[in-house]
Structures are given as C-alpha cells and as structure tokens.
Amino acid sequence: MTYMKKKYPIRLTPQRLAILEYLEGNKAHPSASDIYKAVSEKYPMMSFATVYNTLDTLREKMQVLELSIDSKKKRFDPNTKPHHHLICMECKAITDIHRKFALDLTDGERCDYKIMRNHIDFYGVCSNCKKKTK
Ligand code: ZN
Ligand code: MN
Numbered sequence: 001m002t003y004m005k006k007k008y009p010i011r012l013t014p015q016r017l018a019i020l021e022y023l024e025g026n027k028a029h030p031s032a033s034d035i036y037k038a039v040s041e042k043y044p045m046m047s048f049a050t051v052y053n054t055l056d057t058l059r060e061k062m063q064v065l066e067l068s069i070d071s072k073k074k075r076f077d078p079n080t081k082p083h084h085h086l087i088c089m090e091c092k093a094i095t096d097i098h099r100k101f102a103l104d105l106t107d108g109e110r111c112d113y114k115i116m117r118n119h120i121d122f123y124g125v126c127s128n129c130k131k132k133t134k
Contacts, residue, residue, distance in 0.1 A: 013054075018042065019055065028094075032051060032076070069087055087124070088124065
C-alpha cells in the first residue's frame with residue numbers, strides 16, 4: 001500500500017488502486033475488458049463503466065499508456081517508461097522491447113523540432129501463432 005502510494009503520485013481511490021494493483025508488473029498489455037474481468041473477480045461491485053472511466057483518468061494522469069495497436073479494443077500498458085513493442089499480427093500479443101535504437105533524423109527532417117522520444121512497433125507472427133498456421 002505504501003509502495004503503491006510512493007509509486008503513484010495521484011489520489012488513490014479504491015477503484016484506481018484496484019486497477020493499478022492488477023496492472024502492477026503486468027506485461028500482457030491487457031484490454032479494458034481483460035482488466036474488468038480480473039478486477040471484478042476481486043471487487044464484484046465494480047462495473048465495466050467504472051473500470052473504463054478509471055482507466056481513462058489514469059491515462060490522463062499519465063499513470064498508464066493507452067495503446068492503439070488494435071483498432072477494435074484499446075490496450076493498456078502500466079509501463080510508462082520509454083520502450084518499444086513487438087506485436088503479433090495474428091493474436092495481437094504485445095511484447096516489450098527494452099533497447100535504445102539510435103534513430104536520428106536529418107536536420108531537414110527534424111523541421112526544427114526538439115525530439116523528445118520515439119516509439120517503434122515491430123510486427124510479426126509469434127511462435128504460438130506460427131505453430132497454428134503450419
Ligand atoms: Zn500470436
Ligand atoms: Mn509495453
């Protein structure tokens with residue numbers, strides 16, 4: 001609890017805490033319905049709308065990232081530190097890639113921007129899906 005308070009510099013309502021506890025260390029990049037399923041097992045009073053709205057607030061407060069990899073359902077990432085993603089085009093599995101790529105824009109391409117960060121999505125077929133299609 002104190003760990004969560006230290007880690008998340010926001011007002012931790014019971015709803016926020018429930019979701020952040022589920023997302024803590026979760027590397028699956030779950031969707032809102034995945035999160036709802038898991039959280040409602042422990043907190044049956046929590047509705048899907050509450051989970052959805054709470055995720056939206058946490059995104060606004062930059063405590064989770066919203067990923068737009070799957071146009072049908074938003075996915076959420078509790079890891080807000082810079083990292084890249086490896087994405088399965090079949091099952092939409094998302095794996096973190098922790099590496100700094102030396103990607104430089106030319107002066108012309110940079111258009112006088114100060115570049116703050118970049119994000120790369122690598123697309124492919126995961127080993128599970130490769131087995132299925134064989
Ligand atoms: Zn896959
Ligand atoms: Mn990630």
